[in-house]
Amino acid sequence: AQSVTQPDIHITVSEGASLELRCNYSYGATPYLFWYVQSPGQGLQLLLKYFSGDTLVQGIKGFEAEFKRSQSSFNLRKPSVHWSDAAEYFCAAFILTGGGNKLTFGTGTQLKVEL
Amino acid sequence: SAVISQKPSRDICQRGTSLTIQCQVDSQVTMMFWYRQQPGQSLTLIATANQGSEATYESGFVIDKFPISRPNLTFSTLTVSNMSPEDSSIYLCSVVWGRVPDTQYFGPGTRLTVL
Numbered sequence: 441a442q443s444v445t446q447p448d449i450h451i452t453v454s455e456g457a458s459l460e461l462r463c464n465y466s467y468g469a470t471p472y473l474f475w476y477v478q479s480p481g482q483g484l485q486l487l488l489k490y491f492s493g494d495t496l497v498q499g500i501k502g503f504e505a506e507f508k509r510s511q512s513s514f515n516l517r518k519p520s521v522h523w524s525d526a527a528e529y530f531c532a533a534f535i536l537t538g539g540g541n542k543l544t545f546g547t548g549t550q551l552k553v554e555l
Numbered sequence: 556s557a558v559i560s561q562k563p564s565r566d567i568c569q570r571g572t573s574l575t576i577q578c579q580v581d582s583q584v585t586m587m588f589w590y591r592q593q594p595g596q597s598l599t600l601i602a603t604a605n606q607g608s609e610a611t612y613e614s615g616f617v618i619d620k621f622p623i624s625r626p627n628l629t630f631s632t633l634t635v636s637n638m639s640p641e642d643s644s645i646y647l648c649s650v651v652w653g654r655v656p657d658t659q660y661f662g663p664g665t666r667l668t669v670l
Binding site for chain 2: 472474476481482483484485486489491530534542543545546547548
């Protein structure tokens with residue numbers, strides 16, 4: 441079955457350290473890929489997206505993600521984490537199916553930032 | 556940028572009652588969706604709200620429990636019927652402005668607690 445996997449449920453980093461959140465997908469074709477962030481009590485905010493073209497995409501808040509077809513991955517990175525980055529991060533993929541179109545989410549990674 | 560609003564932002568309801576959640580967008584959209592996010596979980600698609608016709612429900616969700624209306628291109632409602640504590644979740648409206656696949660944007664969510 442087509443799916444999106446985020447292997448890390450929780451990650452803790454120190455403020456100022458670099459960050460990488462992992463995301464893998466399983467599809468026959470290249471999906472349309474997204475990263476969203478959800479702060480406590482908030483809705484989802486789009487960080488960045490990949491549809492085609494340059495495999496390194498830049499997003500808001502200093503985040504970037506790299507699409508690697510060979511690894512079926514779309515990992516999110518930030519060179520220096522700020523305390524305000526503490527939130528839940530969701531990777532998602534848009535599935536084009538015969539029965540319709542659907543955005544499928546990974547299980548999320550909870551990021552904690554230590555001061 | 557366009558704004559997606561939801562009412563109410565939160566509510567506490569008694570078992571057996573129903574709650575209608577509204578989603579309003581300040582510009583016409585192509586597609587509208589309703590998601591559920593149970594405590595500590597990822598997002599699950601409930602249904603696609605179709606303008607002027609019955610919503611398209613995902614497996615495990617039925618119209619009797621989650622009736623949905625979409626009378627025009629900027630407004631939709633989701634009703635959670637005959638509620639039980641298991642319905643305690645965040646309910647999120649999501650929209651697409653362009654042709655799918657395209658970026659989905661999310662409303663702030665409605666936090667529902669059922670006692």
